[in-house]
Amino acid sequence: xxxxxxxxxxxxxxxxxxxxxxxxxxxxxxxxxxxxxxxxxxxxxxxxxxxxxxxxxxxxxxxxxxxxxxxxxxxxxxxxxxxxxxxxxxxxxxxxxxxxxxxxxxxxxxxxxxxxxxxxxxxxxxxxxxxxxxxxxxxxxxxxxxxxxxxxxxxxxxxxxxxxxxxxxxxxxxxxxxxxxxxxxxxxxxxxxxxxxxxxxxxxxxxxxxxxxxxxxxxxxxxxxxxxxxxxxxxxxxxxxxxxxxxxxxxxxxxxxxxxxxxxxxxxxxxxxxxxxxxxxxxxxxxxxxxxxxxxxxxxxxxxxxxxxxxxxxxxxxxxxxxxxxxxxxxxxxxxx
Amino acid sequence: xxxxxxxxxxxxxxxxxxxxxxxxxxxxxxxxxxxxxxxxxxxxxxxxxxxxxxxxxxxxxxxxxxxxxxxxxxxxxxxxxxxxxxxxxxxxxxxxxxxxxxxxxxxxxxxxxxxxxxxxxxxxxxxxxxxxxxxxxxxxxxxxxxxxxxxxxxxxxxxxxxxxxxxxxxxxxxxxxxxxxxxxxxxxxxxxxxxxxxxxxxxxxxxxxxxxxxxxxxxxxxxxxxxxxxxxxxxxxxxxxxxxxxxxxxxxxxxxxxxxxxxxxxxxxxxxxxxxxxxxxxxxxxxxxxxxxxxxxxxxxxxxxxxxxxxxxxxxxxxxxxxxxxxxxxxxxxxxxxxxxxxxxxxxxxx
Numbered sequence: 001x002x003x004x005x006x007x008x009x010x011x012x013x014x015x016x017x018x019x020x021x022x023x024x025x026x027x028x029x030x031x032x033x034x035x036x037x038x039x040x041x042x043x044x045x046x047x048x049x050x051x052x053x054x055x056x057x058x059x060x061x062x063x064x065x066x067x068x069x070x071x072x073x074x075x076x077x078x079x080x081x082x083x084x085x086x087x088x089x090x091x092x093x094x095x096x097x098x099x100x101x102x103x104x105x106x107x108x109x110x111x112x113x114x115x116x117x118x119x120x121x122x123x124x125x126x127x128x129x130x131x132x133x134x135x136x137x138x139x140x141x142x143x144x145x146x147x148x149x150x151x152x153x154x155x156x157x158x159x160x161x162x163x164x165x166x167x168x169x170x171x172x173x174x175x176x177x178x179x180x181x182x183x184x185x186x187x188x189x190x191x192x193x194x195x196x197x198x199x200x201x202x203x204x205x206x207x208x209x210x211x212x213x214x215x216x217x218x219x220x221x222x223x224x225x226x227x228x229x230x231x232x233x234x235x236x237x238x239x240x241x242x243x244x245x246x247x248x249x250x251x252x253x254x255x256x257x258x259x260x261x262x263x264x265x266x267x268x269x270x271x272x273x274x275x276x277x278x279x280x281x282x283x284x285x286x287x288x289x290x291x292x293x294x295x296x297x298x299x300x301x302x303x304x305x306x307x308x309x310x311x312x313x314x315x316x317x318x319x320x321x322x323x324x325x326x327x328x329x330x331x332x333x334x335x336x337x
Numbered sequence: 338x339x340x341x342x343x344x345x346x347x348x349x350x351x352x353x354x355x356x357x358x359x360x361x362x363x364x365x366x367x368x369x370x371x372x373x374x375x376x377x378x379x380x381x382x383x384x385x386x387x388x389x390x391x392x393x394x395x396x397x398x399x400x401x402x403x404x405x406x407x408x409x410x411x412x413x414x415x416x417x418x419x420x421x422x423x424x425x426x427x428x429x430x431x432x433x434x435x436x437x438x439x440x441x442x443x444x445x446x447x448x449x450x451x452x453x454x455x456x457x458x459x460x461x462x463x464x465x466x467x468x469x470x471x472x473x474x475x476x477x478x479x480x481x482x483x484x485x486x487x488x489x490x491x492x493x494x495x496x497x498x499x500x501x502x503x504x505x506x507x508x509x510x511x512x513x514x515x516x517x518x519x520x521x522x523x524x525x526x527x528x529x530x531x532x533x534x535x536x537x538x539x540x541x542x543x544x545x546x547x548x549x550x551x552x553x554x555x556x557x558x559x560x561x562x563x564x565x566x567x568x569x570x571x572x573x574x575x576x577x578x579x580x581x582x583x584x585x586x587x588x589x590x591x592x593x594x595x596x597x598x599x600x601x602x603x604x605x606x607x608x609x610x611x612x613x614x615x616x617x618x619x620x621x622x623x624x625x626x627x628x629x630x631x632x633x634x635x636x637x638x639x640x641x642x643x644x645x646x647x648x649x650x651x652x653x654x655x656x657x658x659x660x661x662x663x664x665x666x667x668x669x670x671x672x673x674x675x676x677x678x679x680x681x682x683x684x685x686x687x688x
Binding site for chain 1: 484486495501504505506507511563595596641
């Protein structure tokens with residue numbers, strides 16, 4: 001079991017390492033890529049300056065010293081990232097880590113609530129559907145789940161912002177909080193934050209809960225047919241114990257994979273969603289970076305989003321090991337052919 | 338299986354006698370299937386039986402019909418509907434007002450319906466390329482890893498786990514910006530650059546249940562090379578699963594591509610629904626003014642309907658994955674509908 005934790009930790013660290021290496025490769029090695037672009041732009045802006053000065057400025061922006069040997073550039077880049085230095089944004093003229101540090105909590109806030117609601121609604125609805133299998137309620141909810149799931153989340157976002165935002169003016173169409181609220185843990189602040197986050201959260205939850213409900217329904221129905229359930233009933237165990245300990249636990253376990261994939265999907269989707277709602281989170285800044293060809297900002301946001309997802313999946317993985325004793329066994333120790 | 342009753346002519350195709358051995362392993366099968374019969378059987382097993390199940394399920398029927406309409410739109414439609422032209426109609430005509438411009442026009446007087454139709458072929462090319470890439474790579478990695486086990490399995494699964502962890506959309510955005518893809522099929526492949534990893538994992542776990550089966554062990558003992566075992570013994574066993582997931586990956590490609598074209602991240606080198614949405618949003622003021630909102634909603638609804646069709650189809654065909662259902666349908670249409678047709682739907686539909 002300890003081995004399992006070590007392996008997961010090593011894998012999480014290696015994933016981050018791979019992503020940083022990938023981003024270094026993109027910045028440094030692509031011909032006509034970020035490095036050349038930054039250089040050209042600096043040359044244009046500053047006019048006639050010598051090569052050494054340009055190189056120094058390129059380093060400030062991208063964390064990469066163009067005149068050093070490749071391995072040295074790479075090691076320096078790694079160390080800068082580890083220390084939280086992502087370079088300087090060319091568009092905003094501020095340090096990338098400063099911009100993103102202010103944005104991260106908001107993205108995590110929206111995503112965490114979306115995930116919790118998606119799986120909360122999905123699991124409870126799925127369980128009820130499995131219980132009432134074949135009834136009209138089951139048929140209608142199945143159809144609703146499929147219909148809602150076939151709407152991309154950004155389409156839901158556009159529809160919501162059009163009707164509830166512009167047409168009926170029920171919800172704000174941008175920003176994280178109202179300007180007249182003092183920051184801090186007071187009720188107005190929390191209410192305003194929830195009010196502004198409501199539509200982004202709704203776009204994710206509305207389009208995602210259906211598929212989880214269907215998955216939960218399928219799992220529960222399969223578990224309901226197992227022999228050990230009949231044994232449990234024959235043993236005279238109370239119904240609530242059977243429902244939670246036997247059915248619930250075994251039906252929810254397979255949904256963990258879906259949960260982990262949703263973490264990556266939702267954080268990745270923040271790029272599109274936060275742009276539609278003008279919600280200044282990490283995805284919003286990544287999009288600004290893309291539009292302004294502001295490579296330091298873009299790559300910083302990319303690394304940070306990956307970091308958030310890796311941490312989320314890592315935590316989910318560790319808790320999975322706690323509730324499913326089978327995790328960590330199997331797999332690699334099978335006979336090789 | 339269809340039992341072919343041997344006739345007199347079958348028994349003596351070359352005028353010789355069929356040797357009947359006394360020992361079980363020495364006897365030669367008295368019936369030889371002709372190539373034509375084998376083809377007929379293959380078609381029956383892989384085309385007729387799945388079609389029959391598809392037809393039996395209303396979801397698959399509706400989904401298949403929707404997909405067919407889009408395919409027809411991309412093949413026949415482009416020859417029937419004239420290509421859109423700037424200024425061919427009045428600016429910003431509302432939909433359902435005239436027969437000439439059934440879905441209205443955009444700010445330049447472009448017929449929206451014609452734009453939708455003429456955007457279909459490149460969209461289909463992109464979707465097919467992405468879905469094909471995903472399923473082919475996932476099948477190769479998943480079957481090899483599940484069948485081989487040991488170090489190969491551990492290494493390839495660590496690799497897929499790492500790919501799985503990297504959030505797809507930001508990765509695709511970064512790649513798209515650097516590579517600047519222009520052909521539809523290249524876009525399709527870039528969009529699925531890490532989408533295959535999840536599928537590879539679930540195919541692997543399917544293979545795990547197959548690898549100890551007798552017929553595979555027999556092949557292994559006969560010294561048949563690994564690639565041949567994977568191709569001839571393992572893959573057919575999970576083919577329905579692969580097909581269902583082909584449809585799911587198609588949906589992934591549509592979602593991601595339209596999202597990125599809508600953002601304007603991918604270069605708008607060919608007419609497509611995402612670019613239409615982008616123009617409507619940026620040029621037409623998108624959601625700000627109600628006179629241009631149909632421009633945004635026409636491509637948007639086009640995408641939702643196609644995605645709805647794909648989901649229905651994959652949900653309905655999910656039953657093909659259940660071998661018991663399939664066996665019943667191979668044996669004949671009147672075998673009756675049991676109550677075991679319930680399958681654990683949807684666990685493979687993600688993202």
